[in-house]
Amino acid sequence: CGKPFLSTLKPAGEVADKQYDLTVLSTLIMVVVVAVVSVIFFYVIVRFRRSRVGENTIPKQVEGNKFLEITWTVIPILLLIILVIPVVLYTLELADTSPMDKKGRKAEDALVVNVRANLYWWEFEYPDYGIITSQELIVPTDQRVYFNLKASDVKHSFWIPSVGGKLDTNTDNENKFFLTFDSKRSKEAGDMFFGKCAELCGPSHALMDFKVKTMSAKEFQGWTKEMKNYKSTAESDLAKQGEELFKEKNCLSCHAVEPNDKRAEAARTAPNLATFGERTKVAGVKEANKENVKAWLKDPDSIKPGNKMTGTYPKLSDSETNALYEYLKGLKAESK
Amino acid sequence: MLNALTEKRTRGSMLWDYLTTVDHKKIAILYLVAGGFFFLVGGIEAMFIRIQLAKPENAFLSAQAYNEVMTMHGTTMIFLAAMPLLFALMNAVVPLQIGARDVSFPFLNALGFWLFFFGGIFLNLSWFLGGAPDAGWTSYASLSLHSKGHGIDFFVLGLQISGLGTLIAGINFLATIINMRAPGMTYMRLPLFTWTTFVASALILFAFPPLTVGLALMMLDRLFGTNFFNPELGGNTVIWEHLFWIFGHPEVYILILPAFGIFSEVIPVFARKRLFGYSSMVFAIVLIGFLGFMVWVHHMFTTGLGPIANAIFAVATMAIAIPTGIKIFNWLLTIWGGNVKYTTAMLYAVSFIPSFVLGGVTGVMLAAAAADYQFHDTYFVVAHFHYVIIGGVVFGLLAGVHFWWPKMFGKILHETMGKISFVLFFIGFHLTFFIQHFVGLMGMPRRVYTFLPGQGLETGNLISTIGAFFMAAAVILLLVNVIWTSVKGEYVGADPWHDGRTLEWTVSSPPPEYNFKQLPFVRGLDPLWIEKQAGHKSMTPAEPVDDIHMPNGSILPLIISFGLFVAAFGLLYRSDYAWGLPVIFIGLGITFITMLLRSVIDDHGYHIHKEELPNDDKGVKA
Known part of the structure; x- marks a missing residue:
């Protein structure tokens, strides 16, 4: 549910897909846990109520039960192991930013965008093309786009919910990660995603939105040329x-x-x-x-x-x- | 005879009595009243938040005002409401449960309360003195150094003062539980609430120093021009995040463990059945307390500490689910085969189980680092921690308050009103917070003062706001209940629930100031239940009737705390006004001179002679 341009439940790229899969997997495991607890819970609270058991009955005072106690220690461990393996793998995988540091990296293969968060506005710099934009991030679809993130005043956090999880823009260091924008699902979202600041940064934190425009790699090359030759003259x-x-x-x-x-x-x-x-x-x-x-x-x-x-x-x-x-x-x- | 004296007292002398008391039972009432007051303040702030977010682009609060209200809601609820209310119950119950006449250090106990009280008052005075703190209860360094005005200074100074009080209280409970147990009360016979108090106090001992360090550095940066958190001059803001969460994560266990303890007391009494798996419960508490220090980085998954750190802390965090699961099943199995009476306290205790499980499972989801990148700092997190803190801590407090109210005040809270209030609270709670999981996943960050229309967030937020009004109604009804009970309620005996199992139910309600005429001899877990089952009318005394040594009351704790309160104003205004600097010294002078007085004046307390003790021995009866 939610809007395709904003919701993490409508993932529109490789990163968001993986995170969505993990969300679904963990939710399923947790639903099982909640269901088991609920069944026992409703049974005991109804079955052993005083009006049914009798006013003066003194129940047997049970100390414990080795078998049961081992059971409900071991089963959760197993459930967690099922969850922990993909969690660790995905955590490592989503942090793989090695292509952006490769010597002789070509912008066509691994596009790098420098993101700078400022009090209530975003700057996007394309160092390979010498282009700077603000508030609107332009990205090619169907390839990994690498981001360098930092903040110039206070800490913010860079988040495009339907395309992937957030990463903080710190004042101390640069953070790196990548996102992928799927062409088909970008189209469904109107080639426009909402980006948000996810870390409290002051009064207008709630209004620190940005927009993400997606286009094919070819169109993106065209856009960079257009920007390089950018000229605007006042007419009237x-x-x-x-x-x-x-x-x-x-x-x-x-x-x-x-x-x-x-x-x-x-x-x-x-x-x-x-x-x-x-x-x-x-x-x-x-x-x-x-x-x-x-x-x-x-x-x-x-x-x-x-x-x-x-x-x-x-x-x-x-x-x-x-x-x-x-x-x-x-x-x-x-x-x- | 003592009662007759009490009745003759004027209102003034009663006030003086409370200002100078070192009696753990009266300090409990002080904590209850002060913590209850701050709970209402924090609740009003919560209502402001929900009214503001009822519809998109609402103008009920300005952006700045919202940030202040949101910051103070969190800070107040954690530091000034939840912890003091738990201290209220710990003070009221723990010495009784272990068969002690008071805590180890009654004077320190009073000092702890007054430090908390003045710290809390100082923090809230910010509302009237130029604006409250506005950087969230986490007060992340870059934002809080950037914040104008004195809001953050109030936060830093107020929390340092009240933090001292908390640390003192924690140390006092550790010493009390180690040293003051009645004969026969071994560690593995300690009631669960005492056990959880013990572990929570140990957590306080280790968790509060990092907070104090963080706050001190922040104070130096803001008020004395240092640059610990200024990256341009070699400082580092991520250090603040570490310091805060090394404190902050254990803090949530400091809150939840005593709540676990309360449920472990309430459920056996109203199920008339011994706690299932006592030793595994104790083991689980200690393990949770230990792991609580190993997981703080899960609050910082998106800070950029790297995948290895994130993966390790993800695994460590998930591990906590195991001891917690053990506890849940033990509670269920305690009810299994029992004979359950649904009093208000029991309703809160029972409904805690599914509510908390929902909060617990979302905790495991949040621990999944890669997925947490999506959940972090959204309403999903807001939903999660309200599920554990309300579904766990507040349900625990409400269960405990209803359960021990007769022990503290001698009267049972009106049950019908209590049950209606419970239903309203339970419905309101789930209505408010369940939907927020989805609101968060649909892309709503937390700590936003407004949201724009057309993003699919309207319905969820409106539902949340409606739920909040149910909770407010429940709290108002609880207040009415308290007033009604204190006016019309009838006095009850030592064991008002008739199925009491632990030592607090062996003394009259409320207990005499010396608690036990003769210290009881403990023959096992649930000592009162053992004596009842053996057909005994009272506990076996462990000592002959003798004079009882009591500590004298003292106004010094209040004055010591007041001195720091004064000094804090000096620190706050030092660079604004010329009087700031001398006020610092005046305040510290008050504190240190009072401490000196305490050191040099010998106060041997007094004795209640055995002839003065009542003969009919209402106290020790089963």
Whole structure:
């Protein structure tokens, strides 16, 4: 049950499948345990009630029973052995990130994405292609995608429920793992999965969502080319005015508008806005439309309490937000 | 004669009596009242959480307020409600069960309570002084160092003070159970509640120091500019996770083991049958206590410690299911062939079994490391630990409170009200938490202040909220019951359930301040039951009637604790205000001077002379 783009019960890739299988196996074993306990439980509580046994009966005081006690020690051990073998195997298997460290690794064989979690937004860097995106992760299907995970401020946790379990983004070290996106089931989920932050990180922890777009390996190659040649020009007068404002109001000092942002990581303090016009959500949670973009520009705290943008720029008038919206809406790869 | 004196007392002197008491029975009542109060506070916080999550994008609480409420709900329930309520029952019952006149260190016992009390008050004052802690009860280092305001400082300082109290209480129970057992009360004749208190106290002894270290480092980082948890300057936040969970996992066993003990007392009494497999029960408790220290990394499977660590801790964690399973079957077999009376206490005890098994099996699922990557930090985990903590600890507390209420207060809680309250609580509990397993698997992370529509999470959350209202109704009815009973209830004798098996049921309800006129001689497990079966009217005394030595009450424990409470404010505001620094020294001065007074003033206590002891010996009767 649940939605195919969000539920761990609708697994859509190798990792989620394995975890789902383990969940099912352990649930089955546990159902057996619960059933056995329940049967004995209901029998004893009904059969030995005082109104049936008699008010003054003194039951036999039994000390114990060796055979029974050994039985209910050994059987659980056996059940656990059944469970523990696949658990250990899968745990080791899911941690195999050796291809990403291989010398002469080709991006086509083992794609690596650097994920950086920040207070309420995500950055995805494709080091092989020199591309940076924010809030939307683009991945090819039917191959293992390797992730380097870290956080730039506080601890977060990277989780795409229907594609695989989570791994924390620590402030101390980089964590590595891989996920696989199955093409058929990605299609069923609309080629779009929901990603979440799974570690409490502050007021807007609940709103720290991201989106995952899946496409075939071929389409993905096309996308990387598109991004490399990314160029976006403001067309209308209003958009041009917005572009001016974007510089004037110092938005550029934090937000890049090209996917090949060359600045050092520490300087990239806000989401990259290249392809903003193609995104489905504003701030990861709100429908991408004029009203919401303007609401965000007016008061980001009304949408994401505790975000780092509030108070870093001068107040914007209505006409200024209109112009900025027009400009931001037009941030698309030229070919689209 | 003593009773007549008590009645003449004014309200003021009764208050003074409780502020200075070192009597384990009165300290039990203090723990019960304070722990009960914090339980209500934590419960109100829980209701706020459920109201906020009743529908998507609800605006009942702001994001910041939600994080504070959620943090304080967890912290309050664990440190200020569950543990003190267990201490209430331990204090009320354990000395009686082992046939002792008090605990080993009555003065320390009072000190433990007051430290907990002032720590808890300090922590909750954060609500009125700029905002409560907001980083979850786990207070992971990067977030809690990032947190603005003084919330986390209240957390760090308040828990250090109350943690000291817990450590003292634990040491006191260890010493008491080792040294104060009546003649004939060997270890393998100890009632199970005493056994679990013993093991839980040992866990406290080893688990609280890591917490204290963690909190101290956090305090230094936040208030004195050190960088233990700052990775940019060579610190490490994962260390906090280790320190916290090396404490945190044993902590849940500190809670659940005494609850196991309560069920092991309640079930034999109302099934009129000896506990099945006593020695394997004891073995299982000790084994669970030991394994409790070997599994903390299962809270950190997604931290990235590597597959080998995860696999090892997965196996270790699953191993705990075996001794726990042994206990479940022993309880079932205790009922098997018994003669079961369903009192409110027994209803809680019996319904604990299937409820806890559900929580236990999801625990094994969570131990499956590779699968846990999906479960971790979702509502699946929320469901799991509420199943073990409510289905285990709270059911245990409620069973214990109903069971020992007549021993503590001399009156049986109204049974019909108790049963209605039980039904409401039981339904509400399962309604609230069962569905959360699925909500979690469907992709809802925990600790979120809201969720968006269209993700399939609406129904589950609404059901949870409805269930929470049932639980609230049950608790309100329990309160009504307590008030009704204290006004209208009738006094009962030494053995109000008529099937008492252990020594607490040999003394009057409530017991005299010296507990036993003559210490009883113990001839086996369930000593009272043995005497009853042998046709004896009372326990065989192990000593002649003699003067009884009693400790004097003292206000010093309260003052020592109050000094730390004052010092904590100084520490908190040291960098904000000039008065902060002197206040630290004033507070510590109060504490240390009072400790000095305690050391230099000789207090030999007093004697109750044998002529003053009642003749008819209401106490030792079977």
